Amino acid sequence: MSEDLDLILADAEDSMRKAISHLESELVKIRAGKANPTMLDGIAVDYYGSPTPINQVANISILDARTISIQPWEKPMLSAIEKAIMAANIGITPQNDGVQLRLFLPPLTEERRKELVKKAAGEGEHSKVAIRNIRRDGIEQVKKLQKDGLSEDAAKDAEKNVQELTDKFISLVDKHLAAKEKEIMAV
Numbered sequence: 068m069s070e071d072l073d074l075i076l077a078d079a080e081d082s083m084r085k086a087i088s089h090l091e092s093e094l095v096k097i098r099a100g101k102a103n104p105t106m107l108d109g110i111a112v113d114y115y116g117s118p119t120p121i122n123q124v125a126n127i128s129i130l131d132a133r134t135i136s137i138q139p140w141e142k143p144m145l146s147a148i149e150k151a152i153m154a155a156n157i158g159i160t161p162q163n164d165g166v167q168l169r170l171f172l173p174p175l176t177e178e179r180r181k182e183l184v185k186k187a188a189g190e191g192e193h194s195k196v197a198i199r200n201i202r203r204d205g206i207e208q209v210k211k212l213q214k215d216g217l218s219e220d221a222a223k224d225a226e227k228n229v230q231e232l233t234d235k236f237i238s239l240v241d242k243h244l245a246a247k248e249k250e251i252m253a254v
Contacts, residue, residue: 069221071212071217072209072212072217072221072225075205075208075209075212075225075229076205076225076228076229076232078205079201079202079204079205079229079232080232082201083198083201083232083233083236084236086194086197086198086201086236087194087236087239087240087243089194089197090190090191090193090194090240090243091243092108093190094187094190094243094244094247095108096108096109097183097186097187097190097247097251101132101133101172102129102130102131102132102133102134102135102170102172103129103135104122104127104128104129104135106135106157107121107122107127107135107137107152107157108120108122109155110151110152110155110157111151112124112144112147112148112151113147113150113151114144114147121137121148121151121152124139124140124141124144124148125137125138125139125140125144125148126138126139126140130169133171133172133173133174134169134170134171134172135169135170135172136167136168136169136170137161137167137168137169137170138166138167138168139167142166145163145165145166145167145168146163148161148168149161149163149168152168152170159171159172159173175251180251180252183251184247184248184251184252187244187247187248187251188244188248191240191241191243191244194240195237195240198233198236198237198240199233201233202229202230202232202233205229206226206229209222209225209226209229210222212225
């Protein structure tokens, strides 16, 4: 029985870690005024009929704190990349000079900063919900084991451990959100 409890805890912790890493990857996509190539992650370009990430069809580089340069490896891809960026609606219009695309990040207004903080908070809330769902599943598994003969004390301890794990990861989400908010609101 104790191996089963350890397995339940390990599964819950692993799933919660995945929720945190997903949150981290989503927070990176929220721009904080500085140019970052990861802002373009998740944008796919139509590359000869198949959707392909931009970083697999072009060289992405940072020219300065507010400018991203995208230089396609094949010249015909320039317009396809431009269309993909426009369709992704990331709030930036690409400047096409016939050789490369430049993305100029405008300085963030106070209103836009608050919108970005709300967006980050929404991502944090999604992570918290995922973590709570993992907790619920873990506790349900413990209760099933209890029906199969696990002692009540052991079940209570296991539920307490799952709850402690949940609290730890929820506070981790809060730390990530606080750091992102500080980054966004810094002028």
